Amino acid sequence: MARLFRKKAGKRKGLWQRVVDFANTDVRVAVTGVDQSGLERLEEQLIAADFGVDASLALVDRVEELNRTGRVRSDGLARALGGGIREILNEVAQPELRSAPEGPTVYLFVGVNGVGKTTTVAKVAQRVRAEGRSVLLAAADTFRAGAVEQLRVWAERVGAEFVGGQDAGDPAAVAYDAIDAAERRGIDVVLVDTAGRLHTHRHLMAELEKVHRVIAKRLPGAPHETLIVLDATVGQNALRQVEAFQAVTELSGIVLAKMDSSGKGGVVVALAKEYGLPVKLIGTGESLDDLAEFDPVDFVQSVVGG
Numbered sequence: 018m019a020r021l022f023r024k025k026a027g028k029r030k031g032l033w034q035r036v037v038d039f040a041n042t043d044v045r046v047a048v049t050g051v052d053q054s055g056l057e058r059l060e061e062q063l064i065a066a067d068f069g070v071d072a073s074l075a076l077v078d079r080v081e082e083l084n085r086t087g088r089v090r091s092d093g094l095a096r097a098l099g100g101g102i103r104e105i106l107n108e109v110a111q112p113e114l115r116s117a118p119e120g121p122t123v124y125l126f127v128g129v130n131g132v133g134k135t136t137t138v139a140k141v142a143q144r145v146r147a148e149g150r151s152v153l154l155a156a157a158d159t160f161r162a163g164a165v166e167q168l169r170v171w172a173e174r175v176g177a178e179f180v181g182g183q184d185a186g187d188p189a190a191v192a193y194d195a196i197d198a199a200e201r202r203g204i205d206v207v208l209v210d211t212a213g214r215l216h217t218h219r220h221l222m223a224e225l226e227k228v229h230r231v232i233a234k235r236l237p238g239a240p241h242e243t244l245i246v247l248d249a250t251v252g253q254n255a256l257r258q259v260e261a262f263q264a265v266t267e268l269s270g271i272v273l274a275k276m277d278s279s280g281k282g283g284v285v286v287a288l289a290k291e292y293g294l295p296v297k298l299i300g301t302g303e304s305l306d307d308l309a310e311f312d313p314v315d316f317v318q319s320v321v322g323g
């Protein structure tokens with residue numbers, strides 16, 4: 018992941034450079050620490066970088082606290098921020114995907130349209146295959162024409178089993194059949210792809226609630242992960258999406274897709290602070306191998322170098 022951030026340092030710079038420049042070039046900061054207007058500017062910059070209000074205030078408080086003890090000078094600011102961000106992220110960190118003690122492990126993928134759900138399902142399938150485990154893809158996106166076929170193609174490419182419904186069929190039935198098939202065939206992991214939807218799609222949200230409920234009923238302990246896929250480029254809107262999906266499923270973590278095309282990693286901190294949800298995986302491109310674990314230490318290192 019460190020490589021990813023270095024690669025995009027140019028883009029990311031705008032975001033952080035303002036915070037860091039502020040510490041380095043403001044002579045008063047170097048001599049006397051951060052003054053009140055400096056703290057206000059820092060707060061604005063953090064909010065502009067998508068850290069969210071709660072996290073930004075907590076970080077500024079931390080800087081203010083260190084400031085009082087004289088410990089914030091030019092390079093100390095980056096370190097103070099880095100420590101604060103790490104703390105917020107570590108509180109919710111949980112990089113491992115949960116597995117079933119026996120029988121198939123089931124992961125449910127949810128999120129709005131076009132964020133990268135289906136691609137993420139394929140990437141996770143590829144990873145499971147690489148670990149020598151068997152995997153079945155369940156095409157419970159029966160809403161968008163062609164979605165079932167799209168997942169079938171991925172399944173073939175990664176060597177996964179496949180269960181697909183009819184277009185316009187019942188997605189909960191697809192998930193149910195997929196778990197049946199996995200049990201019968203002794204398959205290790207079931208990945209359930211779903212249709213993109215917005216909180217305004219009442220019918221589709223109710224349908225998703227049903228998918229979740231049917232999985233939980235069919236196999237106690239499942240879904241072992243309910244992962245919301247977010248497009249890293251949307252920034253603050255990610256928070257609204259989490260809120261909406263949390264209301265109908267029990268989210269266990271986040272996949273932040275499109276980190277390769279975003280300078281908006283700050284939202285990760287807001288999500289941890291406001292929803293207590295860990296980012297488990299990040300998408301770093303459109304190919305099957307473009308999936309990485311989210312590592313808070315790497316993240317902080319890459320953004321503040323502290």
Ligand SMILES: Nc1nc2c(ncn2[C@@H]2O[C@H](COP(=O)(O)OP(=O)(O)O)[C@@H](O)[C@H]2O)c(=O)[nH]1
Nearest residue numbers: 130131132133134135136274275300301302303
């Ligand atoms: N750059 C980049 N593109 C991605 C990533 N993940 C998905 N995409 C692209 O985003 C688009 C939508 O992906 P898809 O998986 O169909 O989204 P879905 O509607 O949520 O299932 C496709 O063009 C993908 O190739 C990623 O991590 N990085």
Ligand SMILES: [Mg+2]
Nearest residue numbers: 134135158164
């Ligand atoms: Mg899809």
